[in-house]
Amino acid sequence: MRLFAQLGWYFRREWRRYLGAVALLIVIAILQLLPPKLVGIIIDGVTSKQMTSTVLFGWLGLMLVTAIVVYLLRYVWRVLLFGASYQLAVELRQSFFKQLSRQHPAFYLRHRTGDLIARATNDVDRVVFAAGEGVLTLVDSMVMGLAVLIVMAIQISWELTLLSLVPMPIMAMVIKRYGDQLHQRFKTAQAAFSSLNDQAQESLTSIRMIKAFGLENHQSSQFADVAADTGVKNMRVARVDARFDPTIYVAIGMANLLAIGGGSWMVVNGHLTLGQLTSFVMYLGLMIWPMLALAWMFNIVERGSAAYSRIRSLLEEAPSVVDGETPLPAGRARLEVHIDDFHYPENNQPALHSVGFTLRPGQMLGLCGPTGSGKSTLLGLIQRQFDVTQGDIHYNGMSLKTIRLDDWRGRMAVVSQTPFLFSDTVAQNIALGRPEATQAEIETAARLASVHDDILRLPQGYETEVGERGVMLSGGQKQRISIARALLLQAEILILDDALSAVDGRTEHQILHNLREWGSDRTVIISAHRLSALTEASEILVFSSGTVTQRGDHNHLSSQPGWYRDMYRYQQLEAALDDVPAEKLSQVLVENKDD
Structure with missing residues (x-):
């Protein structure tokens, strides 16, 4: 029953719908009391031979009209009641999705997609x-049950009514115990269903890898284990669920036995007529639904309560990054980064320390260094996926912590090292951030990303469906479409997080040339392994173990001893080995021998 209190905010807001449905239920309950009463009148009239055929058909006609009215009223209250509940579904899902969109990477470290x-x-x-x-069921069972009890007690016999209700308190206590068990077991079953969802989602997402490694049987076995565990937990729920109806029917049977036994004695002794006993038994039959409904209500409400506790635990989880309140003024400005220390949640080892630089509009910042040196962490802090532990990042003289997140992120376009494409057309994927963009603007962005010609070679050009996660495209095509998507935004700050790793050297050179023209008055940050x-x-930062070990432009760094010069010469040699004919390889090796 705690669920009704938890959803009180919605019931109060939609009180008109619920009140209308409850009022109609009360009317229906009252109308349903007429047939048993009329049957009793008819039986007494027929047995005493004092009822004419005209009166008989009149009573039967009244019963038919009552049935039609009840049918129509049931249709109306269902529209009112279930219309309100379906609206609740829409609002809960909207709130849930909004909450997910507000969360940051730390949240998704704790919660899996399937769950x-x-x-x-x-x-x-x-x-x-x-x-x-x-x-x-709550309203219907209470209204119908109370109405039947009042009629039975007042119009027939309160003594026989009390006798018939003897099994009910015992039944109520047993059902309450079943409800508590069901709440815990259903919560466990829902958690198992989440695990099953996780297993299915991960298997479908990685189906290519599973086939490549021949792991079909292994994955099928794992899925079967999870499915079996889910089945076991749902069977535990079913065992509790299966106890409700037998308990109700035993109580109803005992009530009928007491009613017929006690009622027969009262008829023999002249305290009741045969018609009154018949009406009483029919009224008692009407109590079957309220009692079954009560058990059913406990069942579905306890399930709903367990489910709502899982939903509410996520809705109440505050984002790890608190939104600022200050709007960001229009216009381009300087980006100033001063990071004394940053470490990820639940990790005391610093991921970044002693990092600082200033980036003006029109400048390009390069980030490089060994894998795990802190490049992507820095880009995440600039995007405010996390907050700096010690230090701060400023834009236009304002701390990012004080700026509205929507305003700040609206100034950036980001291409990650793992581009994501939706199961839609190429054009719609490029226009993701600007759905109103024209075809000419989409094609211009594609040309800047050097992917226009590739798109034209696809079966339907820009209208080609790329499949789930861009499955029909190569890695380089997906990266360049993601770059085109970012360029179409015309954002002030462009961030490329190793976004050129899957393209060849010539295409990379063309894209960088286009970016220099496109970003002449914009801020560009490029993280790359290929130097x-x-x-x-304009400036390159070389990272190692979370700090900057070298900085300067390309000419400066390539002439100074250190990681940058060594890696650049190695990559140049590697490119030469790929491009130079075999007879010239020895000459290249000799030229680079001293280095």
């Missing part, structure tokens, strides 16, 4: 079912 999908679908369905069917991508940068 989040399960909460947004299966758990929400359970809550909505409880807000619809649960309210229906040829950084030759035109």
